[in-house]
Amino acid sequence: MVDILHLVFDVIIALIVVYTIRHYVFTLNRLLGRQRHPYIDIDTADWPQVTVLVAAHNEESVIADSLEALLRVNYPPERMEILVVNDRSTDRTREIVDDYAARYPGRIRPFHREGGKPGKPAAFKEATEKLPLRDILITFDADYLPGRGLIKQLAAPFFDPEVGLVMGRVVPLNTPRNLLTRLLDMERAGGYQVDQQARMNLGLLPQYGGTVGGIRRAMLEDAGGWRDDTLAEDTDLTYRALLKGWKTVYQNRSECYEEVPETWRVRIRQIMRWAKGHNQALMRYALQVMFNRNIRFAERFDAMLLLGVYAMSPVVLAGWVIGMVLFYMGEVQVFGGALALFAIIAYGTIGNSAAFFEIAAAVYLDGGRNRLRLMPFNMFNFLISMLSVSRSVLVYMFRSGTREKWDKTERFRTKNTGGKP
């Protein structure tokens, strides 16, 4: 029994060390390596036809701003349409969208769902099945405020026929609100400015995030279309594209404001949903990715690690428990290598939370300084995330097969600002 515990503990430590090395490699690459932005300078072109998909469910307080911002972009208007997918809204969303569609015929098209399976993936699936769409789909959530040049920036990589998905950078707008928003701002910075960009630099797998992103319609059809049986359609699509030989690219300079959760309740629900969806993708695609020899080894290896990020939380928790058991059994020394190593690096490997040094590097690159004083509070953020993710893993394991309920992230902006942040 003790030997088994030791073995499991050693495996857990090995996994954590692998993830730590991964994060260090990403951070050092981002700080010192060659940065790849091959498509950012394409500003003159025969621009492709684009459909901007905006998902909306009870978005009366924000949808007008989003549409105003989209109408102001510098993409050739005759090559762009805005398709608002109104998914069973019960507030004034439908009325607002119809008003815009009437005022801007040919530019804004509404698609209203009254029933059907709830959730963004199901809504997009139905919209794309019933309506003709253009070659490139650019996706936004209804509370996003794209800048004038953003659509061109997101469309530019699609001149590369290898590219199937594009992801931009989401930037929290409600950063000053409270401690949680400030911590999430730093976490997002670490995830995008360092983690995603490093994966782009190293030719690994950046992840499509479902918003501020682009999808090549030909890739979508090649990969089997939208799936409505997933809680993380973005992760699911990233891996289906990978398996069909399509690249996902990340554009760090294609930035767009978003709202992050302002309460811990909303934050916990959000991260639980992400974890469930991500682990769903892990179960579906891990073996397919592992044994697909058409994918370069480094890309395949990192794709596996990416799939496992949300599974690591319960693994780390299990490691703590086993570590304590072994310690009280006298099987490990406090200052001996294994336990000390585990204690030191355990926090830095948890799920969506970027490692401390990734966050620090990201804040530095963004020009922030004093906000790093809040870094110790991230211990609590990581702990809450770890418990939430672990809970969602257990729920998924014991309740999988039951119908998943789509859990929309609550909005906090309460008034329209004319499309400007």
Next chain:
Amino acid sequence: MIENLLLIMAFTLLFVLPLMPGILELINPTDNAPLRIIQEYDHNFRHFADGFRRYVQKHFGEYMADHQEEGVLKDGTRYRFIGENGALSVQNARTDDLIISAHALTLPEGVYFGAEMYCARDVRGGKDAIYRAVLADGDIRLGDNSEVLRWVHSAQRLLVGHGSVLSGRASAERNMMLAAGCRFERLHAPAIFCGAPAAQVEPFPVQELTVVDELPDTLHRSATRRLVDTEVDLDIYTHIVGDIVSYGAIVVGDGSHITGNLKSNRDMRIGRGVTVEGAIVSARDIYIDAGSHVRGPVIAENVIVIASGVEIGSELQLASVSAPYVYLADGVLVHGTIWATEEGYTTDAAEFAEDMRGEMQA
């Protein structure tokens, strides 16, 4: 009892101490603003030129002195209106005055112009001059070995002499001509001519094309593209329809016609007289041999080398050429934007041809 209290206090202090700077930052935030995104930024090549034009309008309105006049603006900028004869006297070969002229300007050689310049007509610059920025509603002619530090924009034509350096942006609303030996960063015009016209490039003989549908080592084929595991080597006079993505290099034989886009994860070599109706993208280098036509964009993550007589884009469809290093021979014509993030260079055709042959035969 006291020992226990001290222990608790020490523990609390150790726990709270690292949080103190953060607590202070929460109570009195000094760095909590969201990351600044310039919502209006749209990659407009005329961004600085338009900004300067607004500045001139703001401070001078419709007023344009047609005689010599000097002064200081409210923001402390010294300015100088140049009179009808366009004469500009400069002490010590340097002026930091804002130069404004309602008439055609002829500028002396070897002068350092440390402030922006606006001219409502043509500008003719002397050799070896250095300009911070120039905006003209007429043509701009920069003499040999000129240097532009920030930007230059002509509402008509921009002609740049041999050996000049264009840092920042250089743009024109009609066309642009760069002599050999020029260095550049970002260029934009409906037509950018590099060096002398490519009269010496003979048209490539046209022959019947061989249609190719299947490619060896194809890993995956979708409705629109072929994904190939190894190098793609197309024979001369090949016609292929659809996109090609190669995990290796792509070589397109002379006289071929590609109806689609190309992507190579190693070098790409486009032969002589090739037509590509789409984009060409390489994770490394791109070499385009003489007389080819690419609709664009042309994107490489290292070097782009373009030989004489190549045309990128068209008058109706502007395109972009983008790479860290871009080298252009005499007779290259690009419709749109050329962006060399590290170095762009126009070379003499004779010097170029020899290097190019070596690369194409490698």
